[in-house]
Amino acid sequence: MSAYQNLEQMKGDFYTQKFEAGKQDGTLIINMGPQHPSTHGVLRIVIEVDGEYIVRSEPVLGYLHRMHEKMGETQTWGGFIPNMGRVDYGHPMAWNWAYVGAVEKLMGIEVPERAEYLRVIMTELNRLTSHLLWWGAYILDLGAFTPIMYAFDDREMLLDILQRPSASRLTYSNFRVGGVQMDLDDKCLELIRTFIPHFRERLPMYHDLVTENLILRRRIEGVGIIDEDMCQRYGCTGPVLRGAGVAYDVRKDEPYSIYDRFDFEIPTQDSACSAGRYHVRVAEMEQSLRIIEQALEQLPSAEGKHIMDKAPKPSMKPPAGEAYFAVEGGRGKIGVYVVSDGSKVPYRVKLRAPGFSNMNAFAEAAKGTILADAVAILGSLDLIIPELDR
Amino acid sequence: MLQLLEGIPTQCVAKQDKVSTGRAWSVFLAPAQIVKTARKLYEAEYSLEDVFALDIEEGFLVLYHFNRWNVDERVVLRVLISKDNPTIPSIASIFDGAEWHERETRDFHGVNFEGNPNLVPLLMCVEDVDFHPLLKTDKKRKQIKDLLNLGEVVSCNKEIEALFAEAEAEVASDA
Amino acid sequence: MFGIPMILINLVIAAVAAMIWLALNALVLVYCERKFAGHIQRRPGPFEVGPHGALQPLIDGLKLMSKQLLTPDNADGFLFWLAPILSMIPVMLLFMPIPYGPVLTGMEVNLGLLLILAFSSFNGLAVILAGWGSNNKWGVLGAARAVAQTVAYEIPLLLTVLSISFMTGTLNLSEITAQQAGFIWDWNIWKQPLAFLIFIVAMFGETNRAPFDLAEAESELTAGFHTEYSSMGFGLFFMAEYGYMVAMCSICSVLFLGGFYGPFPGIEGWWWMLVKTYALLFLMIWARWTFPRVRFDQLLNLNWKWLLPLATFNLLATALIMKL
Numbered sequence: 069m070s071a072y073q074n075l076e077q078m079k080g081d082f083y084t085q086k087f088e089a090g091k092q093d094g095t096l097i098i099n100m101g102p103q104h105p106s107t108h109g110v111l112r113i114v115i116e117v118d119g120e121y122i123v124r125s126e127p128v129l130g131y132l133h134r135m136h137e138k139m140g141e142t143q144t145w146g147g148f149i150p151n152m153g154r155v156d157y158g159h160p161m162a163w164n165w166a167y168v169g170a171v172e173k174l175m176g177i178e179v180p181e182r183a184e185y186l187r188v189i190m191t192e193l194n195r196l197t198s199h200l201l202w203w204g205a206y207i208l209d210l211g212a213f214t215p216i217m218y219a220f221d222d223r224e225m226l227l228d229i230l231q232r233p234s235a236s237r238l239t240y241s242n243f244r245v246g247g248v249q250m251d252l253d254d255k256c257l258e259l260i261r262t263f264i265p266h267f268r269e270r271l272p273m274y275h276d277l278v279t280e281n282l283i284l285r286r287r288i289e290g291v292g293i294i295d296e297d298m299c300q301r302y303g304c305t306g307p308v309l310r311g312a313g314v315a316y317d318v319r320k321d322e323p324y325s326i327y328d329r330f331d332f333e334i335p336t337q338d339s340a341c342s343a344g345r346y347h348v349r350v351a352e353m354e355q356s357l358r359i360i361e362q363a364l365e366q367l368p369s370a371e372g373k374h375i376m377d378k379a380p381k382p383s384m385k386p387p388a389g390e391a392y393f394a395v396e397g398g399r400g401k402i403g404v405y406v407v408s409d410g411s412k413v414p415y416r417v418k419l420r421a422p423g424f425s426n427m428n429a430f431a432e433a434a435k436g437t438i439l440a441d442a443v444a445i446l447g448s449l450d451l452i453i454p455e456l457d458r
Numbered sequence: 459m460l461q462l463l464e465g466i467p468t469q470c471v472a473k474q475d476k477v478s479t480g481r482a483w484s485v486f487l488a489p490a491q492i493v494k495t496a497r498k499l500y501e502a503e504y505s506l507e508d509v510f511a512l513d514i515e516e517g518f519l520v521l522y523h524f525n526r527w528n529v530d531e532r533v534v535l536r537v538l539i540s541k542d543n544p545t546i547p548s549i550a551s552i553f554d555g556a557e558w559h560e561r562e563t564r565d566f567h568g569v570n571f572e573g574n575p576n577l578v579p580l581l582m583c584v585e586d587v588d589f590h591p592l593l594k595t596d597k598k599r600k601q602i603k604d605l606l607n608l609g610e611v612v613s614c615n616k617e618i619e620a621l622f623a624e625a626e627a628e629v630a631s632d633a
Numbered sequence: 634m635f636g637i638p639m640i641l642i643n644l645v646i647a648a649v650a651a652m653i654w655l656a657l658n659a660l661v662l663v664y665c666e667r668k669f670a671g672h673i674q675r676r677p678g679p680f681e682v683g684p685h686g687a688l689q690p691l692i693d694g695l696k697l698m699s700k701q702l703l704t705p706d707n708a709d710g711f712l713f714w715l716a717p718i719l720s721m722i723p724v725m726l727l728f729m730p731i732p733y734g735p736v737l738t739g740m741e742v743n744l745g746l747l748l749i750l751a752f753s754s755f756n757g758l759a760v761i762l763a764g765w766g767s768n769n770k771w772g773v774l775g776a777a778r779a780v781a782q783t784v785a786y787e788i789p790l791l792l793t794v795l796s797i798s799f800m801t802g803t804l805n806l807s808e809i810t811a812q813q814a815g816f817i818w819d820w821n822i823w824k825q826p827l828a829f830l831i832f833i834v835a836m837f838g839e840t841n842r843a844p845f846d847l848a849e850a851e852s853e854l855t856a857g858f859h860t861e862y863s864s865m866g867f868g869l870f871f872m873a874e875y876g877y878m879v880a881m882c883s884i885c886s887v888l889f890l891g892g893f894y895g896p897f898p899g900i901e902g903w904w905w906m907l908v909k910t911y912a913l914l915f916l917m918i919w920a921r922w923t924f925p926r927v928r929f930d931q932l933l934n935l936n937w938k939w940l941l942p943l944a945t946f947n948l949l950a951t952a953l954i955m956k957l
Contacts, residue, residue: 096774098774104855106852120778129580130580137592207925208852211846211852213670214673214674218674300503300505302506304555321530389479390606392532393480401507403508407606416513428554429554429555439854440850440926
């Protein structure tokens with residue numbers, strides 16, 4: 069049962085053809101992407117412009133589609149964890165956690181306390197790298213070349229820290245069902261302790277140099293309104309939702325793991341524009357630092373194998389059933405839904421990517437803005453294309 | 459939740475164990491009721507998390523996850539549709555975000571969403587429009603009762619009960 | 634001498650010198666820009682080719698030349714290749730009337746300023762042809778932006794230049810320089826501070842440099858008007874851009890900063906011109922690596938709502954003061 073009985077329709081550049089059918093007079097249809105500097109990968113957006121003004125736009129996904137959900141149905145439960153690091157290269161720890169958490173729910177496994185703390189520390193450090201990456205790239209999209217180098221300078225320090233317990237620098241997969249794979253060693257803890265004051269010093273500098281810049285503020289303030297109602301209709305979460313004034317954070321509203329033990333705030337902005345999302349993310353970096361500090365203080369001692377002693381083998385067989393687990397990623401609510409039929413292989417793994425829903429709101433937000441704003445809006449959504457396409 | 463569903467002929471409403479499933483409510487619906495329910499949820503400030511399908515022996519089980527921002531009360535709507543005519547009304551007119559989720563589900567399972575404003579391939583390429591990667595082989599396909607459990611039933615009609623009947627019986631005999 | 638008029642020989646020498654000057658400046662400037670940008674960004678910049686990467690621009694030039702020249706399908710081949718040439722040639726002419734030293738002027742022209750302004754407008758035409766000829770939608774968008782931008786920024790530029798020539802009573806650049814001889818407070822910048830500021834801003838707009846590089850805006854229009862250019866097609870645009878920068882900064886130092894005169898009498902020479910020009914060039918480079926790009930409507934707003942009224946006001950005020 070095909071949506072298209074006539075396959076002739078689909079020859080050539082199908083999406084542009086389809087878009088062109090409703091074209092107005094005197095407008096131009098341009099393809100932003102799949103190769104375009106500010107789509108951060110192979111996202112394609114078909115845009116109809118009237119001069120510089122965007123009449124309508126439609127994102128075309130699928131250029132980086134890898135069918136992780138099918139891979140989930142062919143690999144063992146444990147064997148699927150490395151996939152999670154590849155779904156979102158920006159914040160892989162949170163994806164790790166979402167999947168691992170869902171399986172733990174299914175099996176009813178308690179995670180050792182130290183492992184919980186390690187998870188929090190590593191996820192928050194990873195959130196910092198994710199936001200730094202976004203920050204640099206966003207300012208680069210807006211035409212300033214320098215800040216990304218400063219952001220990567222700090223990000224480099226974080227990667228040096230994170231590579232010690234995870235043995236990788238980008239696509240982490242060190243979470244295991246029932247714990248984490250490696251402990252933080254003393255050197256690593258020391259690096260984190262020196263990083264926190266260092267980064268606290270750097271944040272005001274970023275603020276002075278970039279956030280206060282008049283050109284930047286004019287570029288992002290009032291651009292790309294995604295308000296509360298839009299967020300509800302599109303299912304936007306994370307900084308996009310908090311930028312619209314809703315203090316919703318999975319870490320607070322649906323507390324998982326040990327997040328209820330930490331004292332941190334949820335930064336919100338009421339402006340619902342790109343600037344709101346920008347300020348939310350910048351403020352979140354400070355909150356992440358606070359969480360890491362508290363976690364380091366509370367971190368239980370590392371005697372024996374306290375990080376994954378209850379972990380099942382990779383060839384585990386969870387009981388039949390279903391579980392949904394949501395965590396707060398750098399881009400919003402990451403949800404993983406797993407169904408087990410009691411065998412070694414998941415029956416169904418559904419990944420709910422926050423970027424997918426956030427990107428969905430782009431077409432409506434970009435309508436009527438000018439082409440340069442489209443770039444500003446895209447950047448403010450903090451897109452990671454592999455996560456969109458999965 | 460229960461008063462929200464008043465006036466909607468549900469097939470089965472059940473409470474779920476939050477700790478083990480991550481959800482508060484599970485609601486079985488007939489395909490015709492999904493739009494009405496979605497509207498009610500929209501009015502009650504629920505937002506859409508995702509839409510996807512599950513390939514089981516009885517047909518396709520289309521799942522909708524909803525959650526609220528102020529209160530954590532995740533709801534899963536389940537709609538069972540037959541394999542012969544996998545068609546279900548689209549809720550994209552209420553939750554615009556459903557458009558992409560529905561297109562994705564169409565790509566992966568071949569479920570047709572009637573009324574979706576733009577039902578063209580999203581993640582799969584146009585040439586593979588009739589190839590659905592997440593369909594199970596007959597050998598691997600399981601029955602609903604082997605996969606899910608109903609939870610704490612509030613109200614349930616016979617059809618759904620019958621689907622889970624055997625499993626319940628087994629549980630009872632185990633106990 | 635063989636019946637060839639002296640002025641012709643002079644002109645040929647000047648043209649050749651201008652070409653060399655342009656190429657040399659482009660090389661030096663590319664190196665300076667990359668080094669400077671590197672240090673702004675806390676990295677060393679080019680370091681591998683030659684001592685401290687000094688030969689990097691040469692190698693880059695070689696690389697550009699060795700690349701294939703591509704003409705896109707359905708492009709207007711004639712316009713497509715005319716554009717970079719049209720962009721390059723006027724730049725050389727720009728250098729002719731600029732007095733680089735007491736005796737170092739390519740061509741004494743009484744209407745030197747007019748000549749420069751006329752020829753500098755060629756760049757806009759070249760950009761339009763490039764965008765149109767390359768049969769690329771991004772190119773067309775870039776060209777459309779370039780038209781609006783150059784037309785807009787030409788006006789305040791002209792008005793400020795006009796107020797200088799009102800004041801000095803001449804369009805001859807050598808004479809304008811000569812009037813600024815003496816101490817540092819004799820320079821025009823003190824008499825026309827507003828004009829100087831407007832000139833600097835308009836200069837960014839005229840040369841398509843960040844934060845006003847809307848015509849190429851790589852994060853919005855991929856590369857704007859030169860999206861489709863490869864090899865020396867791009868190389869010529871690149872050199873022309875630096876050429877315009879050097880020319881504009883030279884003119885700015887002639888008009889406002891006393892040209893080849895030093896801060897006090899008796900030390901004039903071509904090196905002063907060089908120092909001032911490069912100081913202004915560094916300002917441009919610095920701005921590029923610091924600011925985000927402005928949006929197109931903001932760019933035009935800035936021009937029509939601020940620069941133009943201010944420049945007009947400045948001109949009227951100058952005229953009034955001169956009359957009194």
